[in-house]
Amino acid sequence: MSTQHNDWCSEFLTRVIAAGIPVTHIEKSTFDIWQINAYDWQQFAEFAHHEGLRWSAGWAEQRDAQYLVNACFEKQGSYIVLRATLDEAAAELPSQATVYPAANRSERHTHDLFGVKFTDHPDPRRWVRHQAWPEHSYPLRKDFPAAGYPEAVTPPDMNYPFIKADGAGVYEIPVGPVHAGIIEPGHFRFQAVGELILNLEERLGYVHKGIEKIAEGRTPESLARLAGRVSGDTTVGHAWAACQAMEQAAEISIPPRAALLRGILAERERIANHLGDMGAICNDVAFIFAQVHFTRLRELWLRSNAKIFKSRLLMDCIIPGGVSCDILEADCIVVREDIKRLRKELDQLIPALDLNTTLEDRLYTAGFLSEPIAAAFGALGYVGRASGQTFDIRRDAPYSPYDKVAFKVAAENQGDIASRFWVRYKEIIAAMKLLEQFMQQLEPGELTTPWQIPTAGAEGLGIIEGWRGEIISFVRFDSGNTIARFYPRDPSIINWPALEKLVLNNIVPDFPVCNKSLNGSYSGNDL
Amino acid sequence: MFRILKKTLTTGMLTERFKFPKDAELEQLGIEIKQQIDRRFSGSLAIRQVDAGSCNGCELEIHALNNPYYDIERFGIHFVASPRHADILLVTGPVSRHMQTALLRTYDATPNPKWVIAVGDCAVCGGEFGESYASCGKVANVIPVDVTIPGCPPSPLVLMSGILGLMKG
Ligand code: SF4
Numbered sequence: 001m002s003t004q005h006n007d008w009c010s011e012f013l014t015r016v017i018a019a020g021i022p023v024t025h026i027e028k029s030t031f032d033i034w035q036i037n038a039y040d041w042q043q044f045a046e047f048a049h050h051e052g053l054r055w056s057a058g059w060a061e062q063r064d065a066q067y068l069v070n071a072c073f074e075k076q077g078s079y080i081v082l083r084a085t086l087d088e089a090a091a092e093l094p095s096q097a098t099v100y101p102a103a104n105r106s107e108r109h110t111h112d113l114f115g116v117k118f119t120d121h122p123d124p125r126r127w128v129r130h131q132a133w134p135e136h137s138y139p140l141r142k143d144f145p146a147a148g149y150p151e152a153v154t155p156p157d158m159n160y161p162f163i164k165a166d167g168a169g170v171y172e173i174p175v176g177p178v179h180a181g182i183i184e185p186g187h188f189r190f191q192a193v194g195e196l197i198l199n200l201e202e203r204l205g206y207v208h209k210g211i212e213k214i215a216e217g218r219t220p221e222s223l224a225r226l227a228g229r230v231s232g233d234t235t236v237g238h239a240w241a242a243c244q245a246m247e248q249a250a251e252i253s254i255p256p257r258a259a260l261l262r263g264i265l266a267e268r269e270r271i272a273n274h275l276g277d278m279g280a281i282c283n284d285v286a287f288i289f290a291q292v293h294f295t296r297l298r299e300l301w302l303r304s305n306a307k308i309f310k311s312r313l314l315m316d317c318i319i320p321g322g323v324s325c326d327i328l329e330a331d332c333i334v335v336r337e338d339i340k341r342l343r344k345e346l347d348q349l350i351p352a353l354d355l356n357t358t359l360e361d362r363l364y365t366a367g368f369l370s371e372p373i374a375a376a377f378g379a380l381g382y383v384g385r386a387s388g389q390t391f392d393i394r395r396d397a398p399y400s401p402y403d404k405v406a407f408k409v410a411a412e413n414q415g416d417i418a419s420r421f422w423v424r425y426k427e428i429i430a431a432m433k434l435l436e437q438f439m440q441q442l443e444p445g446e447l448t449t450p451w452q453i454p455t456a457g458a459e460g461l462g463i464i465e466g467w468r469g470e471i472i473s474f475v476r477f478d479s480g481n482t483i484a485r486f487y488p489r490d491p492s493i494i495n496w497p498a499l500e501k502l503v504l505n506n507i508v509p510d511f512p513v514c515n516k517s518l519n520g521s522y523s524g525n526d527l
Numbered sequence: 528m529f530r531i532l533k534k535t536l537t538t539g540m541l542t543e544r545f546k547f548p549k550d551a552e553l554e555q556l557g558i559e560i561k562q563q564i565d566r567r568f569s570g571s572l573a574i575r576q577v578d579a580g581s582c583n584g585c586e587l588e589i590h591a592l593n594n595p596y597y598d599i600e601r602f603g604i605h606f607v608a609s610p611r612h613a614d615i616l617l618v619t620g621p622v623s624r625h626m627q628t629a630l631l632r633t634y635d636a637t638p639n640p641k642w643v644i645a646v647g648d649c650a651v652c653g654g655e656f657g658e659s660y661a662s663c664g665k666v667a668n669v670i671p672v673d674v675t676i677p678g679c680p681p682s683p684l685v686l687m688s689g690i691l692g693l694m695k696g
Contacts, residue, residue, distance in 0.1 A: 178629050183586065231582060296595050298591075313584055
């Protein structure tokens with residue numbers, strides 16, 4: 001743990017205790033647990049907010065007749081997990097969403113699945129629950145069977161209390177869940193005047209697949225596979241985060257070669273997704289030339305993935321204890337040539353885009369997310385970095401192999417779609433440099449560390465910079481090497497609410513490009 | 528503008544000049560698909576893709592069918608925005624219970640004659656997610672399925688042979 005961590009952490013701890021909030025402090029190797037009383041939950045958030053801590057993730061778990069409620073905070077690359085223990089009979093605590101808007105949907109998710117009540121919540125409507133289970137039934141409780149009690153046909157969620165707006169000329173546009181393209185399902189409700197968006201409300205949860213529930217009882221290998229399918233475009237990121245958490249619980253560390261390979265896989269995933277997104281953003285403003293070239297470059301990149309790692313999307317390459325794939329000397333040559341070609345192609349493409357008036361006209365100033373709003377929501381990854389939030393775990397809380405490389409975090413500060421576009425470009429450039437450094441550091445060696453069965457109750461927290469930003473993955477083991485609890489927090493969970501803000505005062509036809517510039521995962525959000 | 532033209536000219540026609548070993552296979556597939564579409568669908572086949580609960584991996588590969596290497600439209604296959612315009616529904620994912628009614632309605636909105644292709648392990652057999660309180664499992668548990676394309680996710684080439692399989696079947 002860094003000395004910096006101890007600095008603000010221990011001072012902060014002293015102040016919190018002095019203010020009359022008792023804290024039991026449990027030090028872990030990579031994160032600290034601060035156990036507090038449930039009734040101090042909200043007051044702690046106020047302190048934390050004042051101290052400049054970022055609210056990063058929230059989840060609960062049931063252990064015997066108790067619920068443990070957790071909230072993860074970060075400052076200067078150090079993480080603390082705040083924890084309160086509730087008795088089954090009195091499962092409530094004051095909401096942190098009044099202080100941290102980022103906690104809003106997360107607490108609603110916890111309520112819908114555990115029945116833990118967050119009092120004074122600013123928006124106590126249901127969130128992930130539609131009609132697949134009844135109101136007073138909570139799927140993540142231990143007495144709720146994974147099979148549930150489904151009806152033959154689950155009815156649509158007709159009566160969700162959407163926010164209403166009225167006034168002269170105000171009208172509503174409902175869109176989805178089935179959209180007009182090849183995209184994931186979700187519902188958007190616009191209130192507009194003429195073409196101008198007055199309000200957008202997202203209604204997600206359509207692809208809720210019960211990932212947290214079906215994780216229970218799995219083996220580590222099986223959990224890694226499931227984690228790799230939390231959001232298919234982030235298979236490397238989520239598998240890594242889950243494996244990192246499991247490895248912490250098992251108290252093993254992976255071999256250096258495996259860490260470098262994970263880094264190579266993660267940066268390859270980042271580049272593939274950014275290429276796809278840059279093309280899609282251009283496509284949404286009808287600049288087909290760029291879309292054709294970016295999809296072409298992405299395809300070439302995926303073909304190399306298939307050639308080297310036997311999987312175009314890099315599914316199942318990361319396993320507990322290490323990696324299931326290797327990279328030969330000949331493959332390194334392929335990667336280096338790929339990088340050389342990609343650089344050359346981008347050098348040709350980027351000036352053509354930079355000078356293009358269509359793009360300038362459509363992408364600049366559109367979809368503006370201000371720095372204060374980005375900070376308030378704790379926006380992550382390229383969304384945060386385009387609005388002045390430069391946090392990047394690879395630099396600020398580096399894990400192996402990022403602890404041994406030089407690396408510059410891409411940033412822009414205009415907050416518009418163009419900024420999010422250019423951050424992606426800069427991240428591609430930075431990722432190529434990282435790939436080169438990782439390959440240079442490769443030494444012959446093991447690909448996995450033998451697994452050790454974790455003690456019953458052992459827990460771990462994986463913290464990985466996925467291509468969308470920070471991924472937090474919590475794992476607790478039962479006895480016999482099985483999973484008791486898995487909670488993956490995809491960056492989309494944090495970033496989705498920012499979309500409701502950045503579309504305001506844009507015109508309805510610009511919604512697709514605004515949406516693409518943020519590109520939240522529906523699957524990663526709904527779990 | 529000059530840069531755009533230059534890049535376009537120097538990149539050339541990718542769809543006809545394949546450099547990858549499998550491309551002969553792709554061409555062959557494409558020609559067969561085109562023949563079947565000409566014969567059975569008067570030259571054009573409209574597909575509506577429905578994500579009924581996927582992890583989005585399958586969508587990425589379906590998207591790739593439109594990139595310049597596969598360019599599936601040249602064989603007469605077009606992805607349409609409404610089920611009312613579709614001959615085929617391409618359904619991915621285990622069907623989440625929250626999407627069950629939406630999928631049923633999309634199926635009903637597709638005019639007869641219609642076919643359903645279940646894409647990806649999840650759609651074919653439930654995959655990693657199976658059946659649960661939140662998931663109906665495979666697509667065939669919700670609507671009739673004509674052809675299945677396994678894979679997690681199936682590659683663009685596998686997708687193309689699956690579509691051909693439907694027409695030959
Ligand atoms: S088959 Fe694989 S890629 Fe497709 S939705 Fe299922 S898990 Fe995702």
